[in-house]
Amino acid sequence: MSIVKSSKGYDKLLLEGYSYRRANKSQRIWRCSRNDCAGRVTFDGDQYNRITEDVHAPNPEATISAEFKSKITTSATTSHDPPRRIIYEVLQNVDKNDDAAVPTYHSSQRMIERERKRNDIPLPRPLTYDEIVIPDELQITNGGARFLLYDNQDPNRRLIILSSDDDLDLLFNREHWNNDGTFKAC
Numbered sequence: 001m002s003i004v005k006s007s008k009g010y011d012k013l014l015l016e017g018y019s020y021r022r023a024n025k026s027q028r029i030w031r032c033s034r035n036d037c038a039g040r041v042t043f044d045g046d047q048y049n050r051i052t053e054d055v056h057a058p059n060p061e062a063t064i065s066a067e068f069k070s071k072i073t074t075s076a077t078t079s080h081d082p083p084r085r086i087i088y089e090v091l092q093n094v095d096k097n098d099d100a101a102v103p104t105y106h107s108s109q110r111m112i113e114r115e116r117k118r119n120d121i122p123l124p125r126p127l128t129y130d131e132i133v134i135p136d137e138l139q140i141t142n143g144g145a146r147f148l149l150y151d152n153q154d155p156n157r158r159l160i161i162l163s164s165d166d167d168l169d170l171l172f173n174r175e176h177w178n179n180d181g182t183f184k185a186c
């Protein structure tokens with residue numbers, strides 16, 4: 001059993017190979033996603049019970065595909081990872097035998113790009129220093145601690161320092177620092 005988002009953003013209940021949508025905004029009653037089916041499920045606060053049987057066979061592949069799509073579109077808006085990494089990570093949780101049920105790499109990639117565009121979050125490509133805008137979520141670590149330590153905002157000599165406090169502690173406790181750079185001037 002899982003509840004995912006449909007491509008239009010509605011809740012979708014996936015249960016034993018069947019898929020349901022909420023009946024009239026009900027928090028309790030779900031109806032089959034197929035209009036020609038009277039299948040109904042209720043939620044009693046603890047578990048899901050089928051009150052009217054579906055008239056068709058279950059479709060486990062559709063469930064796997066819906067879960068996959070929901071996960072990649074969620075990651076598309078919650079992370080800044082490139083599509084290939086999102087697809088790779090979500091695929092880790094798909095059983096090898098179910099590979100055929102998930103969308104192709106190309107269509108997954110399109111789905112992620114579409115979702116990002118729809119939410120207006122393509123990362124900008126700055127052409128000048130003052131066009132560099134670091135989104136709030138990239139100024140902190142995954143754990144919520146500061147990551148952007150310094151930004152002089154100078155359009156001519158922009159200087160940005162990024163590090164977690166944990167990494168600074170590591171540096172602080174070492175006797176030797178080695179560094180590497182690909183800078184015009186350093």
Ligand SMILES: [Zn+2]
Nearest residue numbers: 032037039054
């Ligand atoms: Zn049905």
